[in-house]
Amino acid sequence: xxxxxxxxxxxxxxxxxxxxxxxxxxxxxxxxxxxxxxxxxxxxxxxxxxxxxxxxxxxxxxxxxxxxxxxxxxxxxxxxxxxxxxxxxxxxxxxxxxxxxxxxxx
Numbered sequence: 001x002x003x004x005x006x007x008x009x010x011x012x013x014x015x016x017x018x019x020x021x022x023x024x025x026x027x028x029x030x031x032x033x034x035x036x037x038x039x040x041x042x043x044x045x046x047x048x049x050x051x052x053x054x055x056x057x058x059x060x061x062x063x064x065x066x067x068x069x070x071x072x073x074x075x076x077x078x079x080x081x082x083x084x085x086x087x088x089x090x091x092x093x094x095x096x097x098x099x100x101x102x103x104x105x106x
Contacts, residue, residue: 017038
């Protein structure tokens with residue numbers, strides 16, 4: 001999970017809207033399509049490529065067994081849960097603001 005958190009920090013700092021799941025697990029063809037579809041700058045695309053390259057190297061390395069099979073799946077599920085949590089927080093905030101606006105108009 002430590003490396004995934006570092007990757008997430010890198011994507012957040014670079015303003016990349018792709019999920020780590022999309023960056024790390026998509027096929028090369030789909031990955032290249034995503035880079036084009038999301039209109040990333042060259043710097044953002046390079047961050048994505050570096051994350052993908054590093055994750056693949058770690059996955060293939062015996063020294064880094066933490067990102068193997070089951071661990072990678074757990075880490076990706078955790079990432080997805082964190083993304084969903086962020087989406088729910090944003091929705092709750094919008095609903096509270098809408099409720100507040102409605103109450104103020106009364």
